[in-house]
Structures are given as C-alpha cells and as structure tokens.
Amino acid sequence: MASQDNKLRIPETLRKVKNIIGIFSAKGGVGKSAISLQTALSLKDKGFKVGLVDADIYGPSQPVMLNAKPGELKLTKEQVIEPLVKEGIKFISMGLISDEKMPVIWRGPMVSGAVMQLLSQTDWGNLDYLIVDTPPGTGDVQLTLLQRIPLTSSVIVTTPQEVSISDCKKGIEMINKLGLPISGLIENMSWFQPDKEGRKYYLFGKDGGKQLAEEYSLDLLGQLPLIELEEDKNLMENELLKIEFSSIADKLEQSVKNLKEKKSDGIPQVNISK
Numbered sequence: 001m002a003s004q005d006n007k008l009r010i011p012e013t014l015r016k017v018k019n020i021i022g023i024f025s026a027k028g029g030v031g032k033s034a035i036s037l038q039t040a041l042s043l044k045d046k047g048f049k050v051g052l053v054d055a056d057i058y059g060p061s062q063p064v065m066l067n068a069k070p071g072e073l074k075l076t077k078e079q080v081i082e083p084l085v086k087e088g089i090k091f092i093s094m095g096l097i098s099d100e101k102m103p104v105i106w107r108g109p110m111v112s113g114a115v116m117q118l119l120s121q122t123d124w125g126n127l128d129y130l131i132v133d134t135p136p137g138t139g140d141v142q143l144t145l146l147q148r149i150p151l152t153s154s155v156i157v158t159t160p161q162e163v164s165i166s167d168c169k170k171g172i173e174m175i176n177k178l179g180l181p182i183s184g185l186i187e188n189m190s191w192f193q194p195d196k197e198g199r200k201y202y203l204f205g206k207d208g209g210k211q212l213a214e215e216y217s218l219d220l221l222g223q224l225p226l227i228e229l230e231e232d233k234n235l236m237e238n239e240l241l242k243i244e245f246s247s248i249a250d251k252l253e254q255s256v257k258n259l260k261e262k263k264s265d266g267i268p269q270v271n272i273s274k
C-alpha cells in the first residue's frame with residue numbers, strides 16, 4: 001500500500017465505514033469467531049449497519065456459522081465483491097474466495113495482503129461498524145493486519161486459563177506497542193453452570209481474564225459462561241449470551257464514542273507506516 005506520508009491510506013471501499021473493530025486473541029479456539037459474530041449481531045439488533053469480515057485464511061469459520069457458500073459471492077462490473085447479507089449483516093470471508101471464481105483477489109502472496117485485498121475490494125457501502133474476526137496468534141500475520149487495517153479499535157478475547165492468558169499478554173503488548181486502542185477484554189468460557197440457580201463450575205480457573213484486564217487497565221467487557229451446545233445447538237440462540245452480548249455491544253459503542261471524542265480533543269492519532 002502506498003503510504004508516502006507515513007499515514008495509513010484508507011481504501012476507497014472503506015471510506016463510508018465509520019468504525020472498524022478488530023477482534024483479537026493470541027490463543028486459538030477461545031471463541032473469537034463466535035464472539036465476532038455475536039457482537040456483530042447485537043450491534044445490528046441495536047439498529048446499526050454492520051459488516052463482518054472473517055480474516056482467518058487458515059481456518060475460516062464464519063461461513064459455517066452463517067451457512068454461506070463460495071458460489072454465493074458475486075463480482076460487480078467494476079470487479080468489486082458484493083458482500084453477502086446474512087442475518088442482516090454484510091459478510092465476507094476468506095473461506096468464500098476460491099482461485100477459479102475470484103482470480104482478482106489472489107495477487108498478494110501474503111495473507112495480510114490477501115486480507116487487505118478482501119477488505120478493499122468489497123463494496124461495503126455505508127456501515128456503522130465493520131467487525132474483523134482475525135486468525136489466532138501474535139506473529140507476522142497479526143502484526144501486519146494490525147498495521148494495515150485502519151482499525152478504530154480492538155477487542156481482546158481470552159479464556160481464563162494460564163496458557164491463554166500468557167499468550168494474550170503478548171497480543172495486548174503488540175497492540176499497545178503499535179499505539180492502537182483496545183476497547184476492552186472479553187473473558188469467554190468463564191464458568192459452566194448446569195442449573196440456572198445451581199453452582200458455577202470454574203473449569204478453566206476463576207477470573208483469569210478479569211485479572212488480565214486489571215493488569216493492563218483494560219475494561220472488562222464481559223465474562224461469558226460456557227454453554228452446553230447440545231441443548232442449544234446454536235450459540236446465537238442462547239438467551240443468556242444474547243443479554244451478555246447486548247451489554248458488550250453497548251460498552252463497545254461507548255468506547256468508540258469516547259475514542260472519537262478524545263481524537264477531536266486534539267490528541268494526536270497514531271500514524272502507522274507500512
């Protein structure tokens with residue numbers, strides 16, 4: 001991407017997107033994709049125009065959760081991708097792109113290049129929020145994504161156990177080093193409660209994410225229980241999680257508002273080079 005003035009250049013297709021939120025977790029399988037989708041749906045339910053990008057080239061999971069097939073994607077005459085609309089949100093995934101159908105996408109050999117192409121060659125139109133579900137890790141891919149996607153803010157997802165927490169610290173430090181804002185942390189799979197009124201079982205330890213948030217002075221956006229999927233089938237249908245995500249969406253909205261106010265107060269925004 002050309003960036004002569006050391007500033008992140010915003011692709012044309014993202015110019016009418018008000019806020020881009022990256023969902024990060026250093027550890028895999030902690031619920032990042034589920035949380036990205038739920039947050040997107042909650043924001044939509046509150047009346048916002050929302051998009052979701054599944055930027056996980058290695059293990060895209062959103063197409064499965066949203067029942068989307070590669071054949072559904074269409075290119076406009078201008079060779080721009082029309083995002084799918086699923087559950088009222090605009091949606092695109094690395095998992096929906098195939099070489100034969102979308103040769104225009106695959107010029108960049110690097111994952112981050114491909115993600116940037118996906119973002120910048122999709123006709124997002126007007127959006128209040130674009131949620132980016134990122135791949136797990138703290139390697140080059142995440143670093144480059146953080147540097148190249150013009151993020152408004154980010155959200156960290158962790159489970160309470162030590163292995164996830166220690167990886168997450170690396171993620172937070174990476175984001176802090178880049179000077180990018182973090183709207184808060186979500187602790188997932190915090191406990192399991194077989195009966196509504198019964199005992200909570202802290203299967204992965206208690207409050208690991210909460211303590212991590214305190215250590216780094218991050219807002220704790222929520223602590224989410226582990227849901228028995230057999231009963232609920234679909235995570236999205238769980239009433240308890242719906243309430244939690246409504247609160248997470250409100251906190252995210254407030255955080256973005258605060259960030260914008262700070263910016264307009266004259267606090268300089270961080271410039272990011274390529």
Ligand SMILES: Nc1ncnc2c1ncn2[C@@H]1O[C@H](COP(=O)(O)OP(=O)(O)OP(=O)(O)O)[C@@H](O)[C@H]1O
Pocket residue numbers: 025027028029030031032033034035056059061134135136188189224225226227228229235
């Ligand atoms: N609170 C929860 N209760 C029960 N199951 C959950 C919960 N959160 C996530 N899951 C399930 O755990 C699995 C992993 O979640 P998900 O795919 O969202 O994680 P991820 O962090 O995106 O993984 P990856 O690092 O592979 O991208 C999925 O099957 C998801 O439905």
Ligand SMILES: [Mg+2]
Pocket residue numbers: 032033034056059061133134
């Ligand atoms: Mg995922």
